[in-house]
Amino acid sequence: MVNIVSQIECVCRGKRNKNIFASHLILLLLLTGCKSTDSGPVQYKANDELVVLAHGLGRSDWAMRYFAQQLKRARYKVCSLDYASIGQSVKAVLLQTNKQINACISNANKIHFVGHSLGGLIIRAYLQNNSVVLNSNKLGNVVLIGTPNKGSELANHLNGSWLLHIAGGVSQALVTGDNSLGNTIDELDINVGVIAGTKASLLTQSYFNSENDGLVSVESTKLNNMRDFITLDVSHTGMRYNQQVIQYTLNFLQTGAFLSPTRRTNTLY
Template sequence: MNIIKKVILIHGYFRKSKDMKLLSKNLSALGYYPVCMDFPLTFKSFVDSFPILEDMISKDKHDEIYLVGHSTGGLLIRYFIKKSPYANKIKRCVLIAAPNTGSELADTTSNISKTFLNIFRTLKSIQTKNINKLKLNDIKNIDIGVIAGSKKSLVFGHLLDSENDGRVSISSTKFDGIKDFIILDYGHKKIHHKYETARLVDIFLRDGNF
């Protein structure tokens, strides 16, 4: 009997589940059972979404669960892996364009307007200093693949000194302990919509490398 390959897709900052629908469609065509969820990733710290994700996974009956997150969704996955006793239900994860060492744009925004960050608390929670405090490098022997983008076609990309996808620098997507890493020439807002990205997600979830 074939094992149903369930993958939970987690959207990023200022987005909803519909932003993951195209990735869901592509992964479905590749043989997965994708689930898209809505998380409060705008006005609350991303760690406030942890109970929602944990509750879903704790009740899930599938033998194997995969997690795929775009941008801030990738940070939520890492927080779940570190904090939850249900992390052992996760087989592999892919983080797409996630600011794993913190968002340099969020750092810059703090210098411009602290009031803005106090309203958009998800952005505040992904500042470099706040990510460092969480010590998220405990990955509990779960294979994690990272996909970064390199097309900085967005205006904000020019505010970053190093190569980036228009929102997140390539260097900030890396952290110690990842199993594999790859760069695609797409921008932050579109990288997870591309079939090539879905194909690489499939390869990693099956094989543990790209």
């Protein structure tokens, strides 16, 4: 994997060709992926609170391992989804994750959801399609981290390419516009907080016209009915390991807000 990354960097430095970089970036996801942690079933006690944790495109539950560890340190039970997304249709991915989430939350008394990138769309789609959970008093808070709720301009650039074709229906559904996966999901009346990154990448910046995390624009992460919103100087990939992101996620899970009222500023929105 190190050799592949090195080749990509050499191509980008030598030819200054961002189209080649974008193509290699998708190819890297196709060739590598992540190892699954293959975690066992979650056992619950009466006062336990569960967090269903969803990873992003081309990843596995391994990608959220550090995040899961921090949630467990805060005394949450964690059920990490592990689903295939590259080469998969939207229907297939939603079917996979629907079954996994149902197994996760069985017998849980309080259920929170945290999703990074595509994982946030998986969570929104699950709640839309499962009204019993949506309307249950067991449903807690939801945090979406770098989620392309309105699609990604980078996906627009790759749209129609052979790489996006073999990447599958889910990848193709991450374009912006009416056909974007995020725009086909209802905005539900739930306690949802949104975290957006503002640390852009020089390699993808030309595809964006506004603040972004290298893959998703800040505007794309926003929902009309979000209860809270915050931007942090972190990249899309870095969100999974960033202590500020983790702390603000914990704050929202515990209180329904990223910051206490006394710490709020006008720069949050």
